[in-house]
Amino acid sequence: MSSSIPFTHNKYYSWCRNNLFSSWINGIITILSIYFIYEVSSFFLNWTIFEADFVNNFRGEKITDRTFCSKNIEPGQHGACWAIIIVRFHQFIYGFYPVEEAWRVNLVYGLLPFALVGIFFDNLPFRKYFIYFTFLFPFIGYFLLYGGAGLDVVGTSKWGGLLVTLFLGVTGILLAFPLSIILALGRRSKMPVIKTICVIFIEFIRGVPLITLLFTANVMLPLFLPEGVRPDNLLRALVAVTLFQSAYMAEAIRGGLQAIPKGQLEAAQSLGLTYWQSTRKIILPQALKISIPPIVNTCIGLFKDTSLVLIIGLFDLLGVGRAAVADIDWAKLHYEVYVFISLVFFIFCFGMSRYSLYLEKKLKTDNS
Amino acid sequence: MTKIKSLFIALILSLGVSSAFADGHGSTLDLVKERGKLMCGSNTGLAGFGAPNDAGVWEGIDVDVCRAVAAAVFGDANAVEFVPTTSKVRFTVLQSGEIDMLSRNTTWTLQRDVELGLEFVGVNYYDGQGFMVRKDLGVSSATELDGASVCIQVGTTTEMNLADYFKANDMSYEPIPVETNSEADAAYLAGRCDIYTTDASGLYASRAGYPDPSAHMVLPEIISKEPLGPSVRHGDSEWADIVRWSLNAMIIAEEKGITSDNVDEMKNSKDPETLRLLGVSKVGDTGAGYGAWLGLDDDWAYNIIKQVGNYSESFEKHIGVNTPINIARGLNALYKDGGILYAPPFR
Numbered sequence: 001m002s003s004s005i006p007f008t009h010n011k012y013y014s015w016c017r018n019n020l021f022s023s024w025i026n027g028i029i030t031i032l033s034i035y036f037i038y039e040v041s042s043f044f045l046n047w048t049i050f051e052a053d054f055v056n057n058f059r060g061e062k063i064t065d066r067t068f069c070s071k072n073i074e075p076g077q078h079g080a081c082w083a084i085i086i087v088r089f090h091q092f093i094y095g096f097y098p099v100e101e102a103w104r105v106n107l108v109y110g111l112l113p114f115a116l117v118g119i120f121f122d123n124l125p126f127r128k129y130f131i132y133f134t135f136l137f138p139f140i141g142y143f144l145l146y147g148g149a150g151l152d153v154v155g156t157s158k159w160g161g162l163l164v165t166l167f168l169g170v171t172g173i174l175l176a177f178p179l180s181i182i183l184a185l186g187r188r189s190k191m192p193v194i195k196t197i198c199v200i201f202i203e204f205i206r207g208v209p210l211i212t213l214l215f216t217a218n219v220m221l222p223l224f225l226p227e228g229v230r231p232d233n234l235l236r237a238l239v240a241v242t243l244f245q246s247a248y249m250a251e252a253i254r255g256g257l258q259a260i261p262k263g264q265l266e267a268a269q270s271l272g273l274t275y276w277q278s279t280r281k282i283i284l285p286q287a288l289k290i291s292i293p294p295i296v297n298t299c300i301g302l303f304k305d306t307s308l309v310l311i312i313g314l315f316d317l318l319g320v321g322r323a324a325v326a327d328i329d330w331a332k333l334h335y336e337v338y339v340f341i342s343l344v345f346f347i348f349c350f351g352m353s354r355y356s357l358y359l360e361k362k363l364k365t366d367n368s
Numbered sequence: 369m370t371k372i373k374s375l376f377i378a379l380i381l382s383l384g385v386s387s388a389f390a391d392g393h394g395s396t397l398d399l400v401k402e403r404g405k406l407m408c409g410s411n412t413g414l415a416g417f418g419a420p421n422d423a424g425v426w427e428g429i430d431v432d433v434c435r436a437v438a439a440a441v442f443g444d445a446n447a448v449e450f451v452p453t454t455s456k457v458r459f460t461v462l463q464s465g466e467i468d469m470l471s472r473n474t475t476w477t478l479q480r481d482v483e484l485g486l487e488f489v490g491v492n493y494y495d496g497q498g499f500m501v502r503k504d505l506g507v508s509s510a511t512e513l514d515g516a517s518v519c520i521q522v523g524t525t526t527e528m529n530l531a532d533y534f535k536a537n538d539m540s541y542e543p544i545p546v547e548t549n550s551e552a553d554a555a556y557l558a559g560r561c562d563i564y565t566t567d568a569s570g571l572y573a574s575r576a577g578y579p580d581p582s583a584h585m586v587l588p589e590i591i592s593k594e595p596l597g598p599s600v601r602h603g604d605s606e607w608a609d610i611v612r613w614s615l616n617a618m619i620i621a622e623e624k625g626i627t628s629d630n631v632d633e634m635k636n637s638k639d640p641e642t643l644r645l646l647g648v649s650k651v652g653d654t655g656a657g658y659g660a661w662l663g664l665d666d667d668w669a670y671n672i673i674k675q676v677g678n679y680s681e682s683f684e685k686h687i688g689v690n691t692p693i694n695i696a697r698g699l700n701a702l703y704k705d706g707g708i709l710y711a712p713p714f715r
Contacts, residue, residue, distance in 0.1 A: 066577075075579055087422050096424045157449055219457060222464045233466075310412065313451045313461065319412065323420050323452075325550075326413030328692045331577030334550060 048339070051079030055086060063087075065329035084330045085340050091320050092340075095160015101152060104144045105163055111137065112170070120355065138171070156234035160315035162344065164234070168316070169303040169348075172241035179242070180249035185279065187254055198250075205247035211308050213240040218312035237309050241302065248298040256291030257283065289363045296356035300349045317341055396600070396607035397441070397663055400468055405447045408434035409461055409470040412452040415573045416687035416695075417473050417493075426450045430471040432682040433492055433598050435675070436614040437469065440668040445675035459484050462601060469611050471598040473569070475525075480599070487605075489612035491597040492679075494699040494708060496590035497529050498568035500575060503585050505562060510589035514539040519552045519561035521545075526566050529592040549574065567594055569687070569695065576692040590699075610662050617669040619711035620645055621678035623702055628677040631670060645714050646670045658714075679709070 020030040057063055057070040058078065066072055069081035085092065094102050115137035118130030145163075147153040159167065186198035205213070217240040222230055260283055268278030288295075310319040321337040324330055400406055410431060411418035418428040426448075435445040453461050453472060462470045463485065473495070474480070476488040501507050510533075520527050522545045534541050544561040546552045553574050556564040564571065568586060575581050598615065600608045621627070624642045626634045635646050643649040647657045647666035657666030665671075676682065683700065687693045701707025 072579070091420070091422075091424055096420070155449075157451070215457070215460075219460045219464045219466065222466060230465075310452070311454055311457060313412075313453055313457075313466075315452060319452070323413035326411075326415055326419045327421060328415035328419075328573065328576055329422070331415065331573075331692075332553075332579075 047079040049079075051077075053078065053081045053083055055083065066331060066333060069333075080336045080339070081333055082336055082340075084324055084333045084336055088320070088324050088330075091324070092161045092317065094163055095315055095320060096158045097154060097160070097163065098152075098158070101147075101154055104147075104151065104154075108141045108144050111140070115141075138174075156232050159234060161320045162317050164309065164314055164316045165303075165306050167234070168238060168241050168306040168309065171238060172245050172302060172306070173299050175238075175242045176245035176249055179246040180253055181284070183246060183250035184253035184257060187250065188257055202247045202250055205243055206251070210240070210244050210305050211311060213244055214308060214312050216240070233312070234314060237312060237314060241306065244305075245298065245302045248301075249295055252294035252298055253287060253291050255294060256287035256289070259290050260286050289360075292356050292360055292363075296352055300352055303348060303352070304345060317344060396468055396604045397610065400441060404442075405449050406434060406438045406441065406469070407467045408437075408448050408450055409453045409458055409467040409472055410434070410450040411472040412454055414473060415576070416691065416693045417569070418450075418471070427686060429492060429682050429686050430473060430596075430598075432618075432676050432686070433471045433611075433615055434469065436618055436672045437611055439671040439675045440610060440614045440617075440662075440664055443665065443667070443671045445671075459486065462486065462599065465601075468607070469598055469600050473567075473596045474599060476595045476597050476599075485602040486599045487602050487608045488597050488599045489608050490615045491595040492615055493569065493596040495567045495569050495594035495596050496699075497526050497565060497592040497594065498571050498590050499587045500556070500564045500571045500584055501562060501587065503583055507587070510587045510591070511537060511539075513541065513563060515541070516562040517542040517544055517560070519544045519546055519555050519564045521549070521552060521566060522547065524566075525592070530565055533591040553577070569596075572687070572693050572695045576694060581692075581694070606663065610664065613662060614668075614672060616711040616714070617645060617672050618676070618679040618682065619702070619709055620714050621669070621673045622680040623704070623711070626673055626678060627681055628674055631673045635670075641714050646673075 021027040053063060053070050055062060057068050057073065059070075059073075061068055063069060063081065063083035064087070066081065066084075069083065070078035071081055090097075090099060090102070094105050097105060114130065115134045117124060118127055118134050121127075124130060143149070144151070145154065145159070145167075146156070183198050183202055186194045187202060189195045189198070214237055217236040218233065221236060264282055264286070265278060268282045273281070307316055307318040309316050310322070315323065318341055321341045325332075325334055325337050408431075410426060411428075413419040414428070414430075416428055418426060418430040421427050431450065434448050434450070438448040439445040441447075451461065451467050453467075453470070458470055458472060458474065459480070461467055470486075471492075473493070475495075476491065480486050481488050499510050499513070501513075507513065513534075518530060518541050520530055520543050527543075530541070530543075541563075544555060546555050549566070549570065552564055552566070555561055557578065564574070566574075568590060571586050575584050575586070578584060598611055600611055620641070621631075624634075624637075624639060624645070626642060626645070631646070634642055635648050637643060640649065644658055647659060647668070647670055650657055651660075659666040659668045662668065677685070683697065684690060687695045689696055697705070697707060699707050700709055703710040
């Protein structure tokens, strides 16, 4: 009797006892679950890491096509053949961007955190300069990627893979944000013309699938433009993505605006603040804070939706992956390619989700 | 519903086409030359026909037709930009002027040629629907397939062809519907169906990726006509001529035994047609070569053969029996070798 006392004082023991083995049924379910998790994760880890090929196969030969994959030499004995990702890594990350110019893309990737850090963290030293850089970044980035003035021009048709996914995702979200605030405020405006325009715009865009917008921007638009006027394919897709995202984000922000009690605006007005002053200093900070979860939700949705651009002939990350699988040298390595692509998408989407949690916590000022 | 849809598409296309003409449509050749490169609609990735390789270079027999046109126009087979198109958008992309020509395993049909306003300039691969079975099934002809289960992609012409064929031969079958090519592969390999049917070229490409390709065979019966070829927009016959004769030049080169290796020696050949093709002889005593008729340099065909090769070289390099795809020439052999590949005379 007394011997069991030390165990009950162990908090891990009692936690397990209370949560996992509180009854016979619970105990059985726990054991079955642990067994299931063990089976699945050991299979997955074996397949992805321990039994997988990376650069060389089990004989030590360098893998240059699928016939060298261990799993094709000894069927059923080996795991994934990641060589397809490694050999085509350049395509996955840069698309058809010339190899000798790839440093420009790397530089843009390297500068991106400096451009974003100023918006993301407000207690940063020298934040003002980071914000200046943020506004300059789109121009610097575009110049570096596209070229001109001393750099070789690399047309957007050569861009692909993660570059296109990030270009459309990040730029689309950043451009859509200010536009969506204007739309959300416009929709709640008392001025009938502005309100009508905003309502029609938002409802029209929301009533149409993204793929239709992309298709219209890519294929239908040139039909109605005069010969020779042909805006860049990728820019047209970017415009479609931005418009689409701004309509959805505007509705998320409108939700936040509607949640602000009327008394806040009245209090601001009674202090003598103008519409813009009260909106900027009282209403928007509160409304945007409430809207963070739905805004991030639409951002994550958009980031994944960028893979639809394959339909209009842009090779994003998924498009490059599909082309890799279609190559007879690498045929039937679907799992490797799709697992890799989902991992990349997961990293970005999970990152966005974590950042929004951080932001919510930081901005939490109410007492509830 | 479909009527309204096609009406709508027709309206949009006609609006677009008419507006394009209203703007004083420049000739496609001038536009291409001004741009400095050819815009070619390709597949989003089909092994052997059009797909980027590990280095990001597009390869395949459809891709080679584009390269041939670029070689003819610019003397540089790499002056092409490939625009990947899906089967849904390929015609609209061509109509909108986004690309100068389409070369992506597209079947030449009445509707596409006439109603959609395309111009098919020739056939670079004679395809047809076929059947693949496991060899251990012991079947040697499609007529022995009564009662078999068939993996079939839903909503395709192959689905209708299949029904027609079995009905005509008084046989029954059990359809196993699948959505995509890779799904069909998986179902067939898992033994969910006895037969996998789609275009024969697709069957060969699928088989090449199987763990044990030699355990499967494509039956000899081909139950539909699927002539695949490059196409251009209606309304610019001069451009259509250039694409047509670029393809013809590759076929004639094979007929005459001119390859990328011996093309320089062949300039000293005794054969008049070879000399005309390679730009050695002139038209009568005008002093001009045959390229002038097309608005091209006289060595346009020489450049095609030198840089891209003749039809046979392209075929054997990308889909022939020595590649994993392993397609015999069959129908695609020259007319004098038992196939139906036949180019009009070069004179």
